[in-house]
Amino acid sequence: MIDLTKPVEVAQGLWWVGSQRPHNRLQCNPYLFIKDGLGILFDPGSVLDGQVVLEKTTSLLPLSNLKAIVCSHQDPDLCAAIPLFEKAGFKGDICCHARAALLIQYYGIKNPFYMVNHLSFSYRLSENTSIGFIFAPYLHFPGAIMSYLPEQQALISGDLFGSITADWKLYADENYIDGMKAFHEVYMPGHEILAAAMENLESYPIRLICPQHGSIIDKNIEEHINTLKTMPCGLFIQSKQLRLPLEGGVRALLDQVVKRLITIYGEQEIRKTFENSPFTLNVKMRHIAKTTLAENQLWESFFSTLEERRGVAYLSSISSFVELLGKQYGLGIPSVFSTLIASSERQIKEKDAELKELEEKLQNLQESMYRDPVTGLYNKEFHQAFMLKELAGGSPLVSVVLAIDNLERINLDHGSTEGDRTMRILSQVVLQSVDPHVQVCRITGGMFALLCASLTKEQAIERAAALGNRIAGEDRFIVPITVSMGIAHSDEVAESSRNDVLQMASDINALAAFRLRLARKKGAGSIVAVSSSEAGSRSAFAILLVDVPSFSRDLLKQTLEKERYRVLTADNGLEAKKMLLAGGIDLVLCELLVPKLGALTLRKELLGNPSTAGIPFLLMSANKQEQTVRRAFDLGIQHFLARPLALYELTGLVNLIASKEA
Numbered sequence: 001m002i003d004l005t006k007p008v009e010v011a012q013g014l015w016w017v018g019s020q021r022p023h024n025r026l027q028c029n030p031y032l033f034i035k036d037g038l039g040i041l042f043d044p045g046s047v048l049d050g051q052v053v054l055e056k057t058t059s060l061l062p063l064s065n066l067k068a069i070v071c072s073h074q075d076p077d078l079c080a081a082i083p084l085f086e087k088a089g090f091k092g093d094i095c096c097h098a099r100a101a102l103l104i105q106y107y108g109i110k111n112p113f114y115m116v117n118h119l120s121f122s123y124r125l126s127e128n129t130s131i132g133f134i135f136a137p138y139l140h141f142p143g144a145i146m147s148y149l150p151e152q153q154a155l156i157s158g159d160l161f162g163s164i165t166a167d168w169k170l171y172a173d174e175n176y177i178d179g180m181k182a183f184h185e186v187y188m189p190g191h192e193i194l195a196a197a198m199e200n201l202e203s204y205p206i207r208l209i210c211p212q213h214g215s216i217i218d219k220n221i222e223e224h225i226n227t228l229k230t231m232p233c234g235l236f237i238q239s240k241q242l243r244l245p246l247e248g249g250v251r252a253l254l255d256q257v258v259k260r261l262i263t264i265y266g267e268q269e270i271r272k273t274f275e276n277s278p279f280t281l282n283v284k285m286r287h288i289a290k291t292t293l294a295e296n297q298l299w300e301s302f303f304s305t306l307e308e309r310r311g312v313a314y315l316s317s318i319s320s321f322v323e324l325l326g327k328q329y330g331l332g333i334p335s336v337f338s339t340l341i342a343s344s345e346r347q348i349k350e351k352d353a354e355l356k357e358l359e360e361k362l363q364n365l366q367e368s369m370y371r372d373p374v375t376g377l378y379n380k381e382f383h384q385a386f387m388l389k390e391l392a393g394g395s396p397l398v399s400v401v402l403a404i405d406n407l408e409r410i411n412l413d414h415g416s417t418e419g420d421r422t423m424r425i426l427s428q429v430v431l432q433s434v435d436p437h438v439q440v441c442r443i444t445g446g447m448f449a450l451l452c453a454s455l456t457k458e459q460a461i462e463r464a465a466a467l468g469n470r471i472a473g474e475d476r477f478i479v480p481i482t483v484s485m486g487i488a489h490s491d492e493v494a495e496s497s498r499n500d501v502l503q504m505a506s507d508i509n510a511l512a513a514f515r516l517r518l519a520r521k522k523g524a525g526s527i528v529a530v531s532s533s534e535a536g537s538r539s540a541f542a543i544l545l546v547d548v549p550s551f552s553r554d555l556l557k558q559t560l561e562k563e564r565y566r567v568l569t570a571d572n573g574l575e576a577k578k579m580l581l582a583g584g585i586d587l588v589l590c591e592l593l594v595p596k597l598g599a600l601t602l603r604k605e606l607l608g609n610p611s612t613a614g615i616p617f618l619l620m621s622a623n624k625q626e627q628t629v630r631r632a633f634d635l636g637i638q639h640f641l642a643r644p645l646a647l648y649e650l651t652g653l654v655n656l657i658a659s660k661e662a
Contacts, residue, residue, distance in 0.1 A: 002170055007032070007056045010216055011152040011208055016170065017041075017056035019049035025264055027168045028077050031156055031210050032057055033149060035129045040095075041085075042070045042147055042156045043078035043212045050081030054088055063089045064633045067125055068114065070133075071096040072158030073141040074103040078212055083108050091638065095123055097135070098502050099143030105381070112660070116145060118503075127649065134204075136160060136197050140187050153207040159187065160197065161224060163214030166266035172215040175286075177227055179263045180214065186320045188233040198229035232324075243329070250298045253325050255287040257302070260321055261314075262286050273314075277305050303334040372442040374420050375427040383441040383449055387505045390453050397490040398460040400450040401512040402483045405524040407446035408611040410479065418478055419446075425476050426483075433467050449512070457489040461529050468525055482525035486515030521584060541658045542566045546576040546590040546599070552644075556589070559647050560654065573597025577605065580612050587657060589650075592621035592628065600628075603635045616657050620645060 002008055004020035015032045030053045031042040039061045045053045057066070063085070071079050071094065082094065086109070093114035096104060101113040114123065121133040134146040140159055147156035163172075163179035188194050202225065209217040209224065217224050248255070258281060262270050267283040274281050278301060282289040293301055303322070306314055315337060326333050370382035378386075390397050404410075404426065411419040423446065430440050430448065439451040452460055464485050472482050488511040490504065497503040511531070519526040521542075543565050547553040557567045568585070570576035574596040579585065588606075590599040597605075599619055606612040619632050622643040632640050639653060 004170065007060055008170065010170075010210065010218075011149075011154050014149065014152055014154055014208075014210070015056075015060060016210075016216070017053050017060070018045065019052040021049075025164050025166050025168075026077075026213055027165075027215075029210065029212055029214075029216070030078075032060060033125075033131070034061055036126050037061075037065055038125050038129075039066045040068045040070060040123070040125060040131065041066060042210075043072055043158070044069055044085060045081040046077045047080045047084070050084040053081060054084060057085075058088075064091070066090055066092055068093040068095050068123060069111075070123075070145075070147055070156070071100060071104060072146065072156070072212060073097075073144045074100045075141075076107075079104050079107055082111075086110055091636075093123075095133075097143030097145050098506075100141065100145075101143075102384075102502070117143075118506075121145075134200065138189050138193050139197055140189065148204060153205045155201070155204070155206050155209045157209055157211045159212055160184075161209050161211040161214065161217060161228070162187075163211070165214070165263050166269070169215055172217045172219070172224075175263065176215055176217070177224065178259055180224070180227065181231055182260055182263060182321070183213065184228060184231065184233050185324070186233075191232055194231075194233055195229050198225050201225055249295055250331070251288055251291070251295070253329060253331075254298060254302050256325070257318060257322065258288060259286040260318055261306075264317055265314075273309050274305065277309075279305065299331050300334055300336070303336045307336045375423050375442050377427050377431075377448070378439060378441040380441065380443050383439070383443060383451065384505065386439050386451055387508070388501055390451070391490065391501045391504050395453045396456075397508065398452040398455050398457060399488050399508050399512040400452070400460055400464050400485055401443070401487075401516045402448050402450070402464075402485040403516055403520065404446035405482045405484055405520065406479070407481075410481075411610060414478055422477055422481065425474065426471065426481070429471055429474055430467065433470055434463070447516075457487065457491070457529065460487055460489070461527065464527055468527065472525065484516060484519035484522075484525060485527045486512045486517070486519055487527065487529040488512035488515060517586075541586050542568060542584055543587045543589060543654070544568050544570060544576060544579060544585045546570045546573065546588065546594050546602075548572075548591070548594065555647075556645070556650070559651065563651055563655065565654065565658070571595075573599065573602045577602060580606060580615065581609070583611065585615060587616050587618070587654065589618045589620065589654075592619055592623065600631055600635060603632075603637060607635065618653070 008016040010016050010031075013034050015034070016029060017032045018027075018029045028045055028049060030044050033040045033042070041057060044050065069082060069085065069090070069092065090111065092111065094101070094104065094109060094111050095114045095116055097117050098115040101115060116123070116133045117135070121135065122130050123133070124130045132148045132150065134148055136144040136146050136158065138144070144158055146158055146160065148154070149156070161180060162183045163176055164183050165179040184194065206221050207218070209221060211217070258270070262283060271281060271283050278292045280289045280291065281287070291298065303315065319337060322337070323333055325331070370378055372379040387397065387399070404422065407419055407422065410422055423442070426448070427440070427442070430450070434440065434450060437454060441449045441451070443449050455463070464487060468483055468485065472480065488508050490508060492511065493504050493507045497507055515528040515531050518531060519528040522528065543560055545553060545557055545560070545567055547556075547569070548571060553569065557569060560567045568579065570579055572595045576588070576590065576594070577597060580588070590602065592599045603617050606615065606617070617637050618639050618641065619637050620641040620643050621628070624640060624642045629640055641650065
């Protein structure tokens with residue numbers, strides 16, 4: 001007997017960490033993969049079972065070692081638990097397709113997204129371990145993915161291979177396929193899409209299928225794949241009419257309905273339903289053993305009996321399946337289903353007034369969701385939504401990103417209340433200075449963005465300069481302020497990205513943010529509207545290398561400079577602190593045991609200063625002990641490199657951080 005109150009290892013290093021109580025016959029299954037002390041969690045669950053998943057996960061692995069959460073799509077039954085993990089201390093990546101990330105962010109996710117479709121559909125857990133992702137578009141979401149563990153030959157399949165059943169078991173039994181059909185017939189959009197996905201899976205060696213709903217499939221893998229490859233789905237668009245079975249006629253069709261009902265509600269409940277009725281069931285064999293009715297009465301009488309004894313809820317659970325059978329075999333929809341339709345219509349009428357009220361509340365809520373509480377401007381979410389809408393419509397778009405150069409100083413000298421007041425005054429000045437069609441948004445901190453759909457880049461540069469002058473001359477600020485600006489135009493996006501609106505938006509945002517950083521490096525009040533390629537972008541990325549003078553430090557400096565980064569050096573912790581407080585540093589690479597001010601103390605002091613708290617910090621040492629690693633993680637240091645360093649590992653890590661910072 002499997003103890004489902006504890007994690008269950010289903011393959012080497014792969015654990016089922018779910019709750020054993022299905023909700024409305026729909027079981028949700030999260031899985032945890034652990035290798036070399038690091039982990040990835042797949043589809044962590046909903047608010048109904050998130051606490052159970054969290055407890056089981058942390059019983060196997062500390063959250064500091066959980067590197068990523070993978071979301072196969074965006075539904076609440078697998079994503080809604082993520083904020084619970086973040087609150088408990090999870091700091092890793094959220095792996096999903098970019099189309100899913102667009103919606104998952106609305107759960108209030110704070111951790112960074114790892115867009116698998118932008119990163120070769122793979123994720124590296126450690127130097128020796130990677131997992132792959134398989135794109136499964138429209139099954140049942142445009143950005144759906146499956147995950148594949150090559151060493152275990154295990155498929156984490158998301159909604160695919162899921163099932164609805166009253167008698168859930170961790171591992172699929174001989175009756176599983178019928179529940180799998182019940183799920184896919186109505187949730188998957190069409191046979192051609194499903195068949196194509198199954199054909200793709202045939203090229204993978206698969207020993208285990210782990211669906212997000214239903215049971216784990218560890219036997220007859222090919223049979224389950226072939227079932228989905230050949231079955232009809234998207235029932236509401238099926239139209240082909242078939243002949244009744246030669247043997248059994250209508251009764252043979254009703255046997256299929258009986259089988260479906262037992263799968264959903266269980267043998268005992270269906271046996272009670274049809275006791276002392278015109279239909280005698282053999283629930284073990286899942287068919288009608290005998291009936292007292294004539295052939296022409298069976299179709300209507302069976303469903304009348306079901307409605308009389310179990311009500312509209314039972315009819316609703318099989319309505320799509322019965323509708324399909326009725327259309328396929330020319331029997332029509334049983335008249336008792338009109339009860340279901342009438343009931344639905346009554347509910348719609350009763351809810352009309354309530355819906356109108358809800359629509360009004362929703363409109364107000366949507367407006368508040370898109371507003372920044374400090375400035376009253378539109379927020380980052382509106383900025384993204386507006387950009388996608390304009391780009392999808394084919395409109396040219398200019399993005400002007402600006403930042404208050406001395407906001408950190410104002411917060412330090414006068415307090416955050418005065419910093420907020422500064423941003424509110426700036427918002428008023430900007431709104432008074434731009435045309436009504438320009439969308440003004442606060443992105444984060446002291447960073448703002450202006451989206452202009454009707455300006456050329458040259459016009460945007462001219463107006464940005466005038467805006468900068470007006471802000472510098474405004475006398476309502478507690479101290480004079482300046483803003484630096486980065487400007488990007490949609491015409492600058494590479495031709496290869498122009499068919500993907502999400503990618504276009506990402507490229508424009510990245511380019512404008514990069515130019516803003518260049519502008520801030522040039523000096524307060526600067527505007528940058530042109531920049532070079534990746535090599536140029538790296539030359540703007542400044543790395544502070546903190547270590548005593550040595551051949552090893554020189555080698556590290558030369559290696560990073562070959563990657564086109566700007567590398568500065570500090571001989572001790574105090575010197576490093578002064579350089580960091582002066583600004584212009586994008587990344588710190590620090591030896592643990594530097595003199596005068598140790599690396600961990602330096603990191604702690606940097607965290608206490610708003611202007612340096614967000615600078616990524618890499619630690620390196622030949623003395624990497626468990627206690628030191630724990631202290632580093634407590635200070636938010638996610639990368640502790642053992643010396644001597646593998647230079648390819650260091651450059652790969654720095655390149656990844658630089659690309660994110662850009």
